Amino acid sequence: MKIQERTGAGNHRSAAPVQPAMGERLPAPPRERKPALAALAVLLILVGALGATMLVLRAGDRIEVIQVTDDIQAGQSVGNHVKSVMVADDSGVNYIKWTQVNALKKLKAKSTIYGGTLVIGEMFEARQSVPAGKASVGLALKEGQYPAGIKAGDTVAVYRVGDSGTTGSSSSTTGTSDTLLVDQANVTFVKTASDSTISSTNLPVTLTVDSADAAAVTQASAAGEVALVLIPGN
Template identity: 55%
Template sequence: MRTSEKPVANGLSGPASRKLPVPPRERKPALAALAVLLILGGALATTLLVLRSGDRISAIRVTQQVGAGQPFTAQSIEEVQIADTGINYVSWSQRANVLRSFAAVTVLPGTLLTNEMGVRASQELGPGKAKIGLALKPGQAPAGLKEGDRVQVIHVPGRSSQEKSEVLAESALVFDVGEPGRTGGSGVITVIVDSSVSPEVAGFASSGEIAVAELPGAR
């Protein structure tokens, strides 16, 4: 008795027979080239930044407060080496020109000097201005006055006078502050006022009838 045999199907059977052929991936040389350029560009930029950060330039740093209208002095500036950041700091080689100029604004210690901070001629010391020295007694000036501050110059009549106090200069620039006196006074304070009131200020100052009031924040 013959055993019946099942016919064998040609080819693969099961899941393998249902797989479709995968087309080969298309190469995109343009994208590959762009990626290489981006990598190289980033590396170049990083290298330039590192090299740039290593560049040092000689600049001028202010060591003492220089009030608006006051001249820069050899004692108020020093040379420092800083990284070249592209900011237009004044080079130490230009210090001779700086010492012939005046502060356009009040410059604080530690400031790196730029061209905008200096002017060739001071409006405070120009025509129509006068410097007056005031030898003030205790109570006639606030403590801590310094060069570059702004003050009101006030006529304070004596106790026996019937006159009232009067402001002679609304915003005078403190040009110099001397050492305090031994008796506790403020020492000699030099202020710049309009020449039209300087005789009056000098007259009252000689009789001890002048006081100054600081104007915080005024420059």
């Protein structure tokens, strides 16, 4: 009888909410999603990846161009004083490509081009321009008629050597040995061994002189009686 009473009493007991045990966390509310921020983050990642790709592509877009290895004087051809180098392609620069090197050798420098310079089209022209009042004279000199190491860009004095002299406008002296024909002439070209496969005992040299002196220098050269002397300042 007591068992039944206890049981009945238990059935009428009210159900109390179960409290969480100590140390347990309450379930967190779901976070609010922000799709705009997520899209912006993805966009920034894509832009960064695209920029890196463009840099890699630009670095790989290179062309083979011409660089001079020695000083090239005005009116002189590059000859074999060139080498190929790789540079980044730039449509704003008129580079001469290595495939055009043979055509470049037929052109003349407009002004002095220093060794190590990358060649661009504006540096050269088809013909050497001679200033007004000047003349370009070609000489074929034997050893002893020119100083060692003579090169384009040097300034020389021109003498007629031998038993007889001829008149030059720069000296006003005739009929004497070692006559000064030109006191200052500009060396515009000196042929080197690499410029031709034809061997010769003479050294081809081109001078720019006053027009009035050209005939005297040409006559002395034809007679084999011309000599060049480097003057101070070279």
